[in-house]
């Protein structure tokens with residue numbers, strides 16, 4: 195039996211759920227509340243010592259890292275049909291899966307510098323916040339989170355994130371100028387891996403990052419959202435009124451994000 199430990203709106207969990215939905219697999223879900231710290235539960239840490247979601251357990255086999263979960267499910271239950279056969283497209287798809295580590299870092303920075311900052315700090319005393327930060331096992335991630343909570347959109351991690359996304363969006367647009375999907379002619383693992391990240395940016399009112407310059411990405415996002423897997427894995431886990439509230443908060447950060455984006459675009 196497949197068991198998924200996941201977060202309702204966590205991007206990496208959305209990736210895992212998208213692949214489960216694309217392949218048509220049933221699973222037992224355990225939802226963790228990342229804002230209150232379920233990921234630090236000692237029993238969960240035995241499964242995922244990084245204190246993050248998602249974690250897939252397949253009859254006792256534990257698989258962590260969302261991109262590896264996508265590949266694992268496709269290879270184990272789908273005869274690898276979501277991985278292109280063509281060697282060049284296969285290498286490109288594998289590169290996207292690898293790049294997801296950096297892309298995830300960028301999305302994490304942009305989320306915590308804006309809407310998640312207030313959410314994580316809400317109702318916590320400085321001591322409680324510090325206690326939460328201390329629970330993060332990786333000191334680099336911990337210090338990054340501290341910086342984002344302290345400095346918000348002025349954190350240097352925001353500029354680094356926007357540079358990462360600029361390169362990713364340009365490369366996605368280049369693939370989409372040639373093929374129907376980022377994976378190639380057929381929908382595949384690269385599309386699944388990227389959808390949750392681009393959807394998050396859209397929900398953070400940051401579609402201005404691609405609308406003028408990379409319209410192929412806007413078109414791809416619309417087409418991806420029409421797939422049943424999007425409804426099952428992403429939309430059905432989102433509370434529309436919470437999403438609207440998040441968008442209205444996010445919009446207030448756009449001018450600052452747009453300024454940094456424009457500096458990067460102009461080569462400064």
Ligand SMILES: N[C@@H](CCC(=O)N[C@@H](CS)C(=O)NCC(=O)O)C(=O)O
Nearest residue numbers: 204205206228246247248259260261
């Ligand atoms: N590279 C990991 C990243 C996992 C990750 O950072 N997950 C986030 C949610 S998208 C998380 O669990 N965060 C917990 C926290 O921020 O404390 C993967 O792709 O699975």
